[in-house]
Amino acid sequence: MPSVLGPGGWASLALWLLGLSFMAAAFRSLLRARPLGLLVHTLTGMVLLIGGVAFSLVGLGMHGYQALTQEQVAARIRIEPLGPQHFRAHFTLPDGRRQSFELRGDALYVDAHVLKWKPWAHLLGLHTAYELDRVAGRYLSLEQERAEQRTVYSLRLDRPVDLFSLRERFGWLSGVLDTDYGSATFKAIHGTGEMELRVSATGLLLRAVPLQASSSAD
Structure with missing residues (x-):
């Protein structure tokens, strides 16, 4: 507990x-x-x-970060096509929050922040944790990525203290915070479908969910 x-x-x-x-x-x-x-x-x-x-x-x-001890589902995502290179991504997060984002591009892109603490800090209740940061649409063509409309939204919770910024400003955090890094993943969109965004100590992974499995889970 x-x-x-x-x-x-x-x-x-x-x-x-x-x-x-x-x-x-x-x-x-x-x-x-x-x-x-x-x-x-x-x-x-x-x-x-x-x-x-x-x-x-x-x-x-650490408010808003989720403890990371093994691979786990960080979000379930339902894709709703709206047109060519245009879709809506409906996120359902583990805490029950639901968010929807209208995106442009061929693929769904998501990134996250990961905090890894020194082993002794585990005694204080500080374990490797993650926080979803941004969601965006991604064009597969580099030329389109540079020229077409970009759609990027925040997935973060507002908080009074940003540990990522503090880690850069205050050296004492290096005594307890082993490292802080980002992880990102993207997956091409092929019509209506569902995905699971999974996170582990090695990073993020978007995995398609068969429609039969997603229907039986609902």
Whole structure:
């Protein structure tokens, strides 16, 4: 069962509580006129509180990411042709959300962000996770890809913290975040059909679903 506090939540809570206890000890040292105790407790408390803030930011940044432990279905997609090189893709996500996108091109393109954490960070509840990023129509012809109408939409959830940007700005994240990378896949559209978007530690894969299987699943 996932923690109600989210990834890194227990570590953040522990650091906050320890930091506050040291700051309380610093206040007692101030009242008792103990300058050395005041200095030690204040510095220790500040370091712990900063660590708590850092893990809180990680937890906020992980909001919307899905844990990735084996190959799993990231979305079911129904294709509705609208005309030549023109189709609509209806996404059904694991959390029940449904989104539809009108796209131009010969193929469906989807990409994602993947976060891979250091092994020791797993103890804090931080595991390899993914987030779908963009969906687009893709022309098979390079000339058309350059000249024709481009259709690109976001699949991401809005969040107050972007771990991808923070990883570039703050070196301390390299101690817990092993790597962050993108993965993409595309598949040609051949009329009405259904697909499964699958994700694993090696990346994304679009796989056609036989109409009989998709009908029996509904």
